[in-house]
Amino acid sequence: xxxxxxxxxxxxxxxxxxxxxxxxxxxxxxxxxxxxxxxxxxxxxxxxxxxxxxxxxxxxxxxxxxxxxxxxxxxxxxxxxxxxxxxxxxxxxxxxxxxxxxxxxxxxxxxxxxxxxxxxxxxxxxxxxxxxxxxxxxxxxxxxxxxxxxxxxxxxxxxxxxxxxxxxxxxxxxxxxxxxxxxxxxxxxxxxxxxxxxxxxxxxxxxxxxxxxxxxxxxxxxxxxxxxxxxxxxxxxxxxxxxxxxxxxxxxxxxxxxxxxxxxxxxxxxxxxxxxxxxxxxxxxxxxxxxxxxxxxxxxxxxxxxxxxxxxxxxxxxxxxxxxxxxxxxxxxxxxxxxxxxxxxxxxxxxxxxxxxxxxxxxxxxxxxxxxxxxxxxxxxxxxxxxxxx
Numbered sequence: 001x002x003x004x005x006x007x008x009x010x011x012x013x014x015x016x017x018x019x020x021x022x023x024x025x026x027x028x029x030x031x032x033x034x035x036x037x038x039x040x041x042x043x044x045x046x047x048x049x050x051x052x053x054x055x056x057x058x059x060x061x062x063x064x065x066x067x068x069x070x071x072x073x074x075x076x077x078x079x080x081x082x083x084x085x086x087x088x089x090x091x092x093x094x095x096x097x098x099x100x101x102x103x104x105x106x107x108x109x110x111x112x113x114x115x116x117x118x119x120x121x122x123x124x125x126x127x128x129x130x131x132x133x134x135x136x137x138x139x140x141x142x143x144x145x146x147x148x149x150x151x152x153x154x155x156x157x158x159x160x161x162x163x164x165x166x167x168x169x170x171x172x173x174x175x176x177x178x179x180x181x182x183x184x185x186x187x188x189x190x191x192x193x194x195x196x197x198x199x200x201x202x203x204x205x206x207x208x209x210x211x212x213x214x215x216x217x218x219x220x221x222x223x224x225x226x227x228x229x230x231x232x233x234x235x236x237x238x239x240x241x242x243x244x245x246x247x248x249x250x251x252x253x254x255x256x257x258x259x260x261x262x263x264x265x266x267x268x269x270x271x272x273x274x275x276x277x278x279x280x281x282x283x284x285x286x287x288x289x290x291x292x293x294x295x296x297x298x299x300x301x302x303x304x305x306x307x308x309x310x311x312x313x314x315x316x317x318x319x320x321x322x323x324x325x326x327x328x329x330x331x332x333x334x335x336x337x338x339x340x341x342x343x344x345x346x347x348x349x350x351x352x353x354x355x356x357x358x359x360x361x362x363x364x365x366x367x368x369x370x371x372x373x374x375x376x377x378x379x380x381x382x383x384x385x386x387x388x389x390x
Contacts, residue, residue, distance in 0.1 A: 009137045017129055017358045024346035032385055035350045036378060041178065041209075041325045041370045045299070047244040048292050054284050055248070058277035068273040070264045072099025072252075075283035080252055083286050084235075087210075090224035098260045100267065101274045103208050103238035103251035107172070108134050109270060110234050110253055113262040114202050115140045115169040122163050122171040124155050126328075126359035126366075128178045128206070143168060144360065153180040153321045153328060157191045164195075170202035175220070176209040179359045179368040181323035183213065189221040197232045208238040209324035211293060212300045212372075230256025239282055241325070241372075242293055248278035300325070300372050306379040307371045314386040325372040328356070330365050338364045349385035 018040050028035055047055075058064050071077065077094040085092045100106040107130070115121055117139030123131055125144040135142050143163045147153045160171060171192065175184035184192075189205065196203040203223075210220055223233050235254035240246035251274075253263060267273070307327055311319045316332025331341045338355035345351045345367070356366030371379060 007137075009139055013133050013136060017354060021342065021346070021352055021354055024343055024352060027343070027347040028350040030350065032350050032388060033381065035352065036374055036381070036385070037352045038369045038371060038373055039352045039354050040373070041241070042246055042373055043241055043244040043296075044303075044373045044375060045244065045296070048285070048289055050288065051243060051245070051281060051285050054281035055245075055277060058280035061277075061280075064276040064280055068276045068279070070268050070273055071260060072097065072274060073276060073279040073283065076279045076286075079283045079286040080237075084224070084254055088219050088222065088224040090222075092224060092254060095257050096230075096254055096260065098253040098255065098263045098267070099274045099279060100251045100253060101271050102240065102246075102249040103206065103236050104130050104134070105249075105270065105274075106236045106238075106251040106253050107131055107204070107206065108138075109263045109266040110204060110236065110255070110259075111135060111138065111140065111170075112266045113259065114234075118167065120165075120168045122160065122168060124173060124177075125361060126153065126179055126356065126363055128174055129358055131172060131174075131206075141167070145171075146362075147180075147182075149320045149330075153177065153182040154184060154188060155192075157188075157195055160192060161195055164199050164201070168199075168201060170204055171196055172204035172206065174206040174208070176213065176324035177321075177326070178208070179326055179354070179356070180321040180328040181326035182321045182328075183323045184221075186219070186221045189223060193223050193226065193229075193232060197228075201232075202234055203232055204234050204236065206236040208236070209241060209326075210237065211242040212297055212324040214301065215294065215297055224254070230259070234259060239278075242296070243282065243285055243289070245278060248275060250274055250278045250282060302376055303371050303374065303379055306376045307369070307382070310379060310383045310386075313383050317386055320366065325370055327369040327371055329353075329367050329369050331367055334365075338366060342367050345386075345389055349388045351382065351385050 077097040081092045081094045120141040120143050122143045125146045145155045147155050237252045239250045318330040320330050321328045333341045338357040342355045353367040356363030
């Protein structure tokens with residue numbers, strides 16, 4: 001009797017990376033102090049007390065126990081549209097917003113709306129591994145645009161254009177980047193937008209870590225102010241980091257009304273609607289917690305500065321790129337793969353990171369460090385830890 005079979009597009013995928021590296025915790029024996037987990041990008045501080053109160057109120061209300069609008073709660077769509085309009089000095093309507101269950105779902109729903117089996121979506125190398133696996137399990141091909149250390153791990157327009165061919169439907173970028181932390185300048189995003197518009201492609205811009213850019217840096221880009229942006233651009237966002245609620249799973253898509261209508265078809269089948277209690281809480285939190293979010297941005301900046309200082313005193317180690325939550329660090333072990341170097345760091349120094357090879361090809365000398373997870377005093381301990389691996 002033949003055995004029932006799995007979908008090969010899923011069965012052939014590697015196991016989720018975060019649990020794989022966290023399994024190394026058992027190899028560390030605590031000789032340098034408590035283990036420091038710099039693997040998963042989670043806020044290293046709790047939600048605001050008011051946020052917790054609003055979540056509790058909304059979760060205990062009968063009004064949020066039923067199904068909600070597929071596109072999202074009207075109050076949150078309006079509050080987020082107003083916020084985005086302010087950030088980008090553009091006019092974004094609530095009808096341009098689709099609320100999702102986290103940014104991973106935002107990416108999946110957007111991809112399902114614009115690309116199908118046999119189509120190709122361009123990602124950067126290195127890339128965020130969940131974007132890669134989402135496309136793979138959907139039967140969508142991936143074309144890789146190599147990004148190099150000497151260019152700050154940013155793609156060149158020429159490198160992107162060289163990958164455009166029949167069947168390519170979109171280019172997806174992440175800024176500030178996961179895994180490298182590299183931030184795309186407004187000028188580069190503008191050039192990529194015009195390139196995509198020239199070739200009739202979608203430009204997907206994942207800005208999960210947007211709120212941790214320097215406070216005096218101005219708008220992240222001006223794409224939403226370009227007339228006709230709706231025909232080329234799809235923006236993605238996560239509320240998880242800025243509001244410290246990754247477990248509540250809320251994300252957003254900013255796109256043209258026609259795109260939202262297509263994504264709504266996908267959402268109706270994926271989940272019907274994103275969780276309603278956190279949506280209700282976020283509609284209140286967006287205007288109320290401005291100063292708290294600003295303080296958190298400053299705190300992440302302080303952690304970034306502490307990491308740069310520590311790494312400058314760690315012989316053989318080099319920060320190749322850094323921004324928002326992440327640093328892409330070059331390790332000194334020329335005879336070790338990225339996997340073996342990360343495992344050695346976990347075993348000998350009690351620091352959990354993610355091998356660069358998990359994010360693409362040609363990255364064996366790099367590790368991803370999610371430094372936002374640790375406070376400044378903890379980050380300052382890393383110098384001794386890195387030295388212990390020499």
